[in-house]
Amino acid sequence: MSHSRMSILEETGYVVLDSWGDPVDPSEWRDLTYVDWKSSGDTRFAPLKSAYGDIECNGFWHHNPPKADKDGVDVPHNVSRAPSLMKRVAEVGARVGRCRIIELQPNTYGDALYNSHLDDNNRLNPDGEGWVVRCFMQLTDDRDSVMVLRYDINDPSTETRLALPAGAQLVVDSERMWHSVWHPGSDPRYCLITSFESGPELEDWINRNNPRTKIDGVPIDAEYAATMEASAQARRSARTDYYGYDPSAVYSEA
């Protein structure tokens, strides 16, 4: 399959943009209807666009008729409560697939490594169309939390940790980059996650927002990192033994 991809994501698989400046009223994520949907830990999701507008989060390819992760349909109940978030998504100008708010309960760095995964973004994506990538727009001001990205989940030297203050905007080729969020603290983290089709519209929006493709990343204590790495890899191995295969080798449908 050949899809058109954006050159800006070619080297590092992510791009960090300037923060989205205007504050968002927390009611835009607190007053939505969430569904239990597990991804990378203890999570729930509030869909803003789903396959056909229902309050559900399943991959678009599971519906009838099945479709690629594009042309998501507004979920009226949640969209009506999140006007500025919907404006923010529309302003990008690119084709939108799944669009949801994730709620993530606090975890450890080891939990994040254990739950790291690749996304199933391009199932049924027609040959020749744009590759689907994910945009993460951070809602809560989680200054001690980071998105943990790796090229190779088994190689810590390939890791970059991206800060997640309120308004942080990241675009990630999340089918290529292992990812999860390390979220210490006591309250859940909320983030708007949108599937966008790669193409000139998304590229223009990225270029208007001061893109940076190489970030030094947030430092981590080496001893803590080594301890967590060992425990996470042991848990990953035990999980592989239990299932008879590595479940994280299967693209995540969340």
Ligand SMILES: [Fe+2]
């Ligand atoms: Fe993911």
